[in-house]
Amino acid sequence: MFLGLGWLVFLTFGIVGLYGPIVRYGPNRYSINDPHAAKTIYGLGAQFAKSSWYSTWGPPGRWTIFADQNVHRHAQNRRMYQNTYSMSSLISYEPYVDECTDLFSDRLRELSQAGQSVDMGRWFQNYAFDVIGLITYSRRLGFLDQGEDIGGVISALENHLTYATLVGIFPWLHPICHFVQNRLLGGERGKGREYVLKFTLEQMAAFKAAPKSMPSNVEIEQSETVVESFLSKFQSKHSSEPGSFTQYHIQVGCAANMVAGSDTTAISLTAILYYLLSHPASLEKLRKEVDSSFQDGKLSTKPTFKESQSMPYLQAVIKEALRMHPATGLPLERVVPPGGATIAGRFFPEGTVVGINSWVEHRNTHIFGPDAGTFRPERWLDADSDQLSLMNRHWMPFGLGSRTCIGRHISMLEITKLVPRILRDFDFAIVEPIDSSKGIFNTHNMWFVKPSDFQVRLGLRAQSSQ
Template sequence: MHSEVLAFAAVVALVARVLFPFLKNVSSPLRNVPGPAATRFTDLWYLWRVRRGAFEQDNIELHRKHGEIVRYGPNRYSLSSPDAQKTIYGHGAKFPKSSWYATWQNPSPSQWSLFADQSIPRHSENRRQYQSAYTMSSLVSYEPYVDECADLFSQRLQEVASAGVYADMGHWLQCYAFDVIGLITYSKRLGFLDRGEDIRGVIAALEDHLWYATFTGIFSWLHKYLFPIRNWLAGPTGTGRAYVMKFTQERIAEHEKEQTKAIPVDGIEEGKTSMDFLSKFFKKNADDPKAFTMYHLSMGCVSNMVAGSDTTAISLSAILYYLLKFPQTFETLRQEIDERQREGKIGHYITFKESQEMPYLQAVMKEALRMHPATGLPLERVVPVGGASMCDQFFPEGTIVGINSWVAHRNTSVFGPDANVFRPERWLSSDKEKLSLMDRNWMPFGLGSRTCIGRHISHLEMSKLIPMLVRDFDFSLAPHLQAADWETTNYWFVKPRDFQVKVMVRRQGL
């Protein structure tokens, strides 16, 4: 009798599991929103398409086929309207991040991270604590770190040129980005540029973390079960994030030892012109340890390292790729740089201020990031209490909505009928109204209160390195890249694969 009751209960549970999504879909005010048939009942379709590694293209195609709103899961909706963009991400919007982001941090409620935090009030308070270290005015103090890595990177490229071989520039640019963010954060490089090697497998391990967080986030309730298993399987060496945490703790310990020496009030030692993030965070902790705790300090440093290499490396790769795919653009940019050099307006190191005075350089960078933003999935948010109306459609509270930057950047009503074409000149238009519209819908670093806090650092690295590369080196794409588009894989970050380039030292005089 007992077994029959259990069997009956199991059957009822199974039927309910199957029927509930169907009944919910039939009664939902969103039942008429188009999308692949399977997405009405399961997130497995989304998982499958993300697994294929090209969801940014899938997402674009869905909107081409169905319009401004498309369904990509039972409770997941992708939008492409500029008005919806403002509603969801605008300053003051109360749309918290979806549970997809939960897998990017420890499942313990107390162990938040700035990127993944779903609590709007806590995120707002913590972001305020960090903000001063990431402002545009702070950039000048980080320039010597970028210059040091640029010099080392230039040496490596000269060696590659001497060898006469093709090099994976995606890998080299990530080595560069990793060492820059290491210097900016701790005044110490991890050493990627020394030999161009993946130090202790950190890049591979972080890519594995990317894979885990992206896929598990689609079924985020699994995270609390998989996270401890994953850490156990990683063994004593830990995951890539664990290694970065260990590196951070070592730097913190070193810094604490140095505190026995007298440190000036401004926190900058005599003879130094730069102040790294760790020093700034220690000073904030000393000034107000309750508001800016040691957890704030360590998480700020770890977040810099984990998030500060991939996005910048991808963006640098995209800029170089499009310059090489469009040789006339490369030559136009080189002419701008050479002219500045002849006029004595730039020196060996190109300062950030000098880079801002190169309009074509800025247009090239902006256009490359429009064509290839680093993230390639919808930036999911949850409709708040009371629901919201967008694109002439009411979305009940609890609905997951999002806009993919790849979709937004291909909007012809914003960027023109040639939105699918790389054309930096669109950013040099004299039409201020058009430029303003494009600026408002340009979102490679997100939008609103959740905009990437490190975007200015990334912009600093790109603005200084790209003109140096164009001025000092010639490049040639490998034959397979000349004949076709490059290959990328989208597991949240849209990373280039096998970006093979031949490097040659530029020998002609200016």
């Protein structure tokens, strides 16, 4: 069991283990651990709206794509964003990701030469923030350049996570707490999400004032293949459909990228590295795949997304690490619609809050087998087609159904390009001796299950491409 997980995850695991598939963890709130429940709650056509807990993830009284509790409005809005986030559209951003992986590798090289240990969780977040900045505004925000929290936005995000997670339990407090936090305590810039929103608006204003004055290196080097940023795409959509895709939609889209686009990817990258370092046999197997792909010319110096798709063990490791450590660690709460619903053999009337915690689902032995609690990437390669399809249906690091993560392809692009490259070029060793039977990996759960101070020592590999 991981140390330091938030009380809700612990409570859910512990009690589910002891008391069966339905756990009441608050008034009218139930966490479900039953292989049939996912389809009922999140399945196609299910009309289970998000619970009031989500209201604190946006400004009081206004919708955001992530927090919207209105099923119909959410579906309408989501359709308008969908294309921009599709995999086919995201492939064009590979040069942006390469630009950041180059810089990330440079930084790791410097740090390895300095012989310092490194908080890899933080460096992965610097990487993810710069990628999302480039994709959103065609501008690297400078996290990798400076190696620090630019504009204090990472700490503002941490503040937002704590606020939204805790105030969300008493959502009627949100308008008051939001006022106190931002108007009385937060100064001119506000705190938490309000601060991140100001940061977002500044980036948007800078882009609007001088879109051409902030090229990334990619645009300088490959001036014929200028990649259109999300912001530019949002603006074009607004120009052609000003009535339905408003200025507010542009703001919500950019803010969502800032809020959801860095922590989650960084957590997932950290989990992948942690599980590999604490399972040397898996690391060795993946290294062999990476090295031989590189030597056979099947993996470029800057690995492409397409190349990474032909590396089965890499794909299995990513899936398995995200199964063991999904970035969100609370039940994905939904409200039972009119007519009620029978879940795990029990009838829940309309208005009951029910949800599945991906940490619980991912350790269900009826789905993932008797060793569900063990990191074993081979499960994704050895399973027969029925077993594989069962596991895939219940693999939910990105959520499930109509509210599934809209940004997942961005993350997968970043992860699948970065992991083979750093494994090829660097050696990593966890600074504290690690006992994988206890799984010592300190985390903090405020919706995102964030690793804290994951210190790693770096070395350059002989295999390194540079």
